[in-house]
Amino acid sequence: MSDTNENETDLAKKLKAAGKKVEKAKTERQARAVKGGHLNATFTQIATELGFEQEEKSGFIKVTSPGRTAKLYVAKKGGRVDLSFGLEYIGIKQITEEEAKQRHLGKVRGQLDFDASDECVVEAFRQALKFIAESPLANVRAPRPAKPAEEPEATTESLLLEGEDTVVTEEPESAVG
Numbered sequence: 001m002s003d004t005n006e007n008e009t010d011l012a013k014k015l016k017a018a019g020k021k022v023e024k025a026k027t028e029r030q031a032r033a034v035k036g037g038h039l040n041a042t043f044t045q046i047a048t049e050l051g052f053e054q055e056e057k058s059g060f061i062k063v064t065s066p067g068r069t070a071k072l073y074v075a076k077k078g079g080r081v082d083l084s085f086g087l088e089y090i091g092i093k094q095i096t097e098e099e100a101k102q103r104h105l106g107k108v109r110g111q112l113d114f115d116a117s118d119e120c121v122v123e124a125f126r127q128a129l130k131f132i133a134e135s136p137l138a139n140v141r142a143p144r145p146a147k148p149a150e151e152p153e154a155t156t157e158s159l160l161l162e163g164e165d166t167v168v169t170e171e172p173e174s175a176v177g
Contacts, residue, residue, distance in 0.1 A: 034077050034078040034079040035079045036078050036079040036112075036114035036121060037077060037078025037079055039121060039122065040074060040076070040078045042122055043063075043074050043081070043122075043125055044061070046125060046126060046129065047129060050133070051065075052065055052129060052132070052133075053065065053066065059075060059076055059077070060073040060074060060076060060082075061073070061074045061076060063129070063132075064132070065132050065133050067139065068132055068133070068139050069084075070083075070084055070131065070132045070135075070139070071084045072128055072132070079114055080112075080114075081111060081112040081125065081128075082105065082110075082111055083108065083109060083110035084107050084109065085110065085131065085132075085137070086109040086110050087110055087127065087128055087131050089124055089127045089128075090120055090123075090124065091112060091113050091116045091120040092110050092111070092112060092124050092127075093110060093111050093112075093113045094109070095108055095109050095110055095111060096109075097109075110128075112125060112128075
C-alpha cells in the first residue's frame, strides 16, 4: 500500500509542476509585447483630448471626427494603425491602392511605421489626427466609377417613337396551328 501512496504523491508533484510550467508559459506569452503595443494608451489619450470619437470594432478602435470621411484604425493588440488616407510624414508608410489590394487592406492608404522611434510614431499619430480635423481633403469621398447604363428593352412604343414604320405583334395562341 505504501507503494501506491508514493506513486500518487509522485504523480501529484508532477501534475503540480506541469501546471506551474503551463502558467509560466502562458504568462510569458502574454508578456511578449507587440511592437508598439505600449503606445495604444497614448493614442487613446491623445484622441480623447483632441475630441475625436472612438468606436470599438472587433480588432480595432475606429477614430473619427464628426462630419469627416477620413478615419484611422488603431489595432487593439497594438503595433498597427491604419489610415484611410495618404499623408506624407516621417513615421507614416504610404500604401498604394495596388498594395492595399494585394495585402487585403481595403481602403487603407497609409500606416504608422512602428520601426521608427516612439516619439516619431506618436507625432505621426498627432499629424494624422490634425489632417482629419483640419484638411479639406479629409471630407472628400473618392468618386466611384460610374456603372454602365443598361439599354432598355425595345418596346412597341419605343420602336414607334424611333420612327419605325412597321410593328410586329404576337398572334393570339388560338390562331397558332
